[in-house]
Amino acid sequence: MKSLIIIISVALILGILYLIFRVGNLMSIAKGRPKDARVGPDNKIHAVLFVIFMIVSLVGFFWYSWANFDRYQLPIASEHGARTDALFWITMAVTVIAFVIISIIMFVFVFKYQYKEGNRAKFYPDNHYLELTWTIIPAVVLTILIITGLNAWTDITSPASKEAEVIEVMGQQFAWIARYPGKDNQLGDYNYKFIDAVNEFGLDLQNDKNTFDDFKSLELHLPVNKEILLKIRAKDVLHSVFLPHFRVKMDAVPGMPTQFKFIVTKTTEQMRTETGNPNFNYELACTEICGRGHFSMKMSVIVEDEASYEQWKASQESWLKQNPDYLNKIPVELREAAMIKAGIESDPGAVASAD
């Protein structure tokens, strides 16, 4: 019943609109237009509307951008982020100036040179000096932007130092997991063929001793003020690591490990005080479409001072210790060493085989 009423009323409204249109049409035919009129009666209205549009939208643009600055400007918490944001705002200044000037000129011209009976437009087909001017000015401005941008880009993508803290992040449908190198500070090798429900990283336990003390984390813990080299890979389809507060983004590509180096400048605690939000948390989001759960692919990020970071690391159990069944994937002669490195006291496999 309700939908019927809606349908009938919509039909009625459309019918009325159509009638108004017809009547208006017939009226204009009856009134007739002067034969030599080259413009409709609304010409002036459009000219005025354009100017109103320009003023309202420019005022709205500046007002909103000013009033809501803190809302859309995410606090920066990385060294290179300060640099890219500076570039962003320099570019913003340059482009907004150009945008405002051109918009005003254009809409003022639209208003000023609206059709007037008896007026004649100026025959002005070209002017090489003008063309040259507005080729060279943008070219110069862009050159400056390009050079500053290139410098920043080269520095950001330059190789990480040897002392950098190496952490691996792996994307999979639809979660992130991190792997830390353990006490030896070496991430162990992996091979996707060793991946199974437990060995999510595909650790190559047979061939690489460095895997023994690697540990897995569902949260990303990072030390503050220390260079971090994030090794990024994907298990199934493309994902993309996005750390908005650190201005970090890099795709995770199956079959092609990627990386991003950065230095975080503020701990989670500092950020909580700075933003006045006691529940503030850094987050890692996925920004490459990866399927049904793309929008929920989140990892919590915790930034600590170096001491607490080291403490946290020391408190983590190695992956092998958590999954001692995998000891029997390790060649017999290496098992002892593996157990020591992984921090396993007794070999559950050995006990089982002794029974």
Add this chain to the structure above:
Amino acid sequence: MATTDIHIQHELHHHDDHEHEHHEGNFWTNYVFSEDHKVIAKQFLITGIFWALLGGILSVIFRLQLGFPDADLSWLQPVLGGWINIDPITQKGSLDPEFYLALVTMHGTIMVFFVLTAGLSGTFSNFLIPLQIGARDMASGFMNMLSYWFFFVSSVIMFVSLFLETGPAGGGWTVYPPLSALPQAIKGSGTGMTLWLVAMALFIVSSLLGGINYITTVINMRTRGMSFTRMPLTIWAFFFTAIIGLLSFPVLFAAALLLIFDRSFGTSFYLSDIFIGGEALANEGGSPVLFQHLFWFLGHPEVYIVLLPALGISSEIIATNSCKPIFGYKAMIGSMLFIAILSFIVWAHHMFVTGMNPFLGSVFMLLTLIIAVPSAVKIFNYVTTLWKGNIRFTSGMLFSIGMVSFFLTGGITGIFLGNAAIDIQLHDTYFVVAHFHLVMGSASFFGMLAGIYHWFPKMFGRMMDERLGAIHFWVTFIGVYMVFFPMHYIGIAGFPRRYYSWTNFDTFAGWADLNMLVSVAAILTLGAQFIFLFNFFYSIFRGRLAPANPWFATTLEWTTPRLPGHGNWPGEIPSVYRWPYDYSKPGAADDFIPQHIPYSETPESNLPHENELIKLETSNGEGAIIVEGKGH
């Protein structure tokens, strides 16, 4: 129509339609399998309008989800069926997240390819090239017909894919593998993706058939006196567009073909080291980044395939309605040429953070930002064309001004995104969405609408209602800005694209208000398009009869009868004696001098070097007439 047809037959001896020399042809040959460029143009147009409407509706459905995440969408169940998930507790309906991705994907595919490539180039290249260069038809009417029918079959297949149980393709319009290659990863990569690839392969065939025709026609079939430097900017734009398409679409075809191999025949071009659905796949050695390179080698030129025709159309309309020559005709051609060339060497700016070698990123950043120069030149030239004009705000003119405004607003944000260092943060956020929807989506869409309003009288012999056109313009113009401008803020805040909901992240959660505004504006904007639809179809049958030259334009199409028949001109094809922008020439009686008026008839307004040309006009010898003339 009938009378003009008969007239033409006396004159027409070069053409290939001898079979219906003395009758009018039947319904099938006239309106369905027609080889007449004007009919084919209308076929492209109507199909394009259908797709635009569908693409718009799809976007409104996913905007409902984004703007009103708590709303009950169960009322959509009669249409969307199982794609609406009903919460067992609250009984509220919501969009299935996978269908959300399918909607986003199909919206992009439809709008970029089926509306703004086929609907825009297909319509206006077909309609205007022969009419504006003075040709009876396209170089090959048959290939032209095939071009439409390949597009039609492609459309049918793409349309059918919407109704599959597993849904249409859902990996984004860029269909990056492995997501698009593995049905285990997302349902849409099953049959939906197969149909997507088949449809796109046919689409590419259609596009190539059309493109070859446009290029050949422009080069070979210009009327006497229509030298390249006397071609309207529309033709230049279509010409460049066709060349770009011809060079880049085959690469997409290759990319699609390799993807088909990977999907169906076990090859590993794009797949490597994948563990999915509980098993490690055998594929090794491929690279997903290879697909991205191939895709964007088309994908970026595609932006200009979509944009250049709109720029050409608006140049023409702005000059006509400002009653002024387009400022810097040669600079306009030069900048289009420069843009066309650059469009081939900037593709990897879509890939700064895909793990591509950072050095490549530097090179592509440099090349990308150079594009801003010719684009800026174009904007300045538009503005200078308006200066001291005598501007008539026809519907076509309104939409052209709107297009320049979008081109400016959206183009400027490209300077951010082209800068690799800044792109790290903005890549794949709503900032990108805002950028390309304004500069390529809305600008091209406005170019298309401007073209429809402007050439409707020539297409259907009747006028569209100017007042409805104006209402359509203002609601759409403001609506589009309300939709896309707020997205810049959401994007600067880091909100990623293609997110079904943002409540999972504290960082992105604060934008319910702007998202709601965007959705409301999107619904209103779509609503305004129905005004256009009514105006369009009503005017085809009931519109005011069009005068031969309703906009006082100079180009050749306005020298044809009200409704040009097959062959376009009942008599001889007019010769061309001047460039297409003799508007408001000092000394001339009227403020426009059509291209077919010889200088000898306008001694009062000729410039000194034009008086020289009179001799060539009057010698009446074939050989003396300007170089590329037809019929030598």
